[in-house]
Amino acid sequence: MHIPKLSLYIITQNEERRLPLMLESVKDLVDEIVVGDSGSTDGTEDIVRRYGGRFLHHDWESVGHQVKWAEEQCSHRWVLRLDADEVLSPELREEIKEIRKSGAKDAYYIKIATMVIGKAKPNPWVKYFNLIRLYNRDAYTMAGTIGHDDVVPVKPGVSAGQLKKLVHHYSHISISQLLQKHNIQTDRLVERALIVGKTYSPWRMVGAMSLNFFKRFILHRFFLYGFWGFIYSIELAHFRFLKFSKFYEAQQLEKYESIKVKGVL
Numbered sequence: 001m002h003i004p005k006l007s008l009y010i011i012t013q014n015e016e017r018r019l020p021l022m023l024e025s026v027k028d029l030v031d032e033i034v035v036g037d038s039g040s041t042d043g044t045e046d047i048v049r050r051y052g053g054r055f056l057h058h059d060w061e062s063v064g065h066q067v068k069w070a071e072e073q074c075s076h077r078w079v080l081r082l083d084a085d086e087v088l089s090p091e092l093r094e095e096i097k098e099i100r101k102s103g104a105k106d107a108y109y110i111k112i113a114t115m116v117i118g119k120a121k122p123n124p125w126v127k128y129f130n131l132i133r134l135y136n137r138d139a140y141t142m143a144g145t146i147g148h149d150d151v152v153p154v155k156p157g158v159s160a161g162q163l164k165k166l167v168h169h170y171s172h173i174s175i176s177q178l179l180q181k182h183n184i185q186t187d188r189l190v191e192r193a194l195i196v197g198k199t200y201s202p203w204r205m206v207g208a209m210s211l212n213f214f215k216r217f218i219l220h221r222f223f224l225y226g227f228w229g230f231i232y233s234i235e236l237a238h239f240r241f242l243k244f245s246k247f248y249e250a251q252q253l254e255k256y257e258s259i260k261v262k263g264v265l
Contacts, residue, residue: 002100003099003100005078005091005101006114007022007031007032007033007034007074007075007077007078007227008026008082009033009034009035009067009070009073009079010033010070010078010084011035011038011039011043011063011067011083012035012038012039012040012083012085013040013042013060014036014038014040014041014042014044015040015042015084015095015240016040016043016044016046017101018084018173019047020131021087022083022084022086023047023048023053025088025089026082026093027095028067029097030080031076032054032075032076032087033048033051033053033054034053035054035055036067036069036071036073036096037055037056037057038055038058038059038066039057039059041084043260045140052126054073056070056220059215062146062147063094063149064142064143064144064147064148064149064150065146066129066227068141068147071137071141071142074137077136077137078134078135078238079135079137080096080134081133081134081151082133082144082176083169085169085171087167088168091165092163095164095165099134101163103117106135106136106140106159106160107132107134107136107140107159107161108133108135108153109132109133109163110130110131110132110133110163110166111128111129111165112129112130112165112169112234113168114126114128115150115170115172116225119167119174121168121225122166122168123221126222126225127219127221130162130188132138133151133167137154138154139153140154140155140158140160147189147192175231175235178235180201181237182242183242184242185201186239186246190246193247194247194250198249200243200247202248208237208240208243209237210237212233212237212241213236215236216232216233217230217233
């Protein structure tokens with residue numbers, strides 16, 4: 001399916017360190033760059049404008065709402081969605097160029113591989129994410145639900161293909177940055193769970209660290225990255241523990257406040 005015009009959309013907040021590498025990778029590949037920003041105070045806006053992008057402010061509600069809003073600002077029906085820390089590999093750039101000329105699907109899954117400090121390329125044996133990131137909005141769209149950034153079909157009979165080459169995911173700036181990011185993300189996940197009425201057993205806290213470490217380090221084969229793989233696996237385990245422990249905390253605080261209101265304490 002021919003792609004005459006292609007819009008890239010991104011959501012950002014204080015991404016001046018990683019954004020240039022990502023925008024450089026899409027230069028001359030897309031026809032429009034749309035950035036939905038939730039309140040950057042660094043040089044993010046200047047970088048976007050330097051690459052000819054549209055920098056648009058939108059207050060944060062959830063990741064689902066943010067990506068949906070950014071998608072809706074695009075001028076073209078075909079869109080590519082990337083995060084600020086995701087970079088198209090040269091091979092993927094060429095693959096997308098070919099898809100633009102002679103693609104046969106309504107959407108395409110793209111493999112997203114974690115990049116590790118000191119490695120020029122991701123290890124092909126380490127597990128990667130595989131998500132629809134290139135799509136025709138007449139066939140697929142962002143769901144726009146609280147806390148989720150899923151692409152869903154808008155009509156029956158649509159089809160999605162698979163791109164073979166990789167997006168390189170540069171998630172790591174520093175361990176301190178990761179801790180700050182996880183604190184914010186888990187706060188938002190707990191808030192979403194409370195809003196939609198989702199519940200987690202407190203027992204989820206108990207195995208969160210060991211099970212998630214095992215999942216990433218062994219099953220996802222992050223052990224192939226040595227000590228960085230160990231760090232990334234601990235990081236995931238800690239993230240999961242934070243999520244469940246904060247949910248338990250929120251439940252207990254709500255119960256405690258209820259008791260106080262009733263005059264028991």
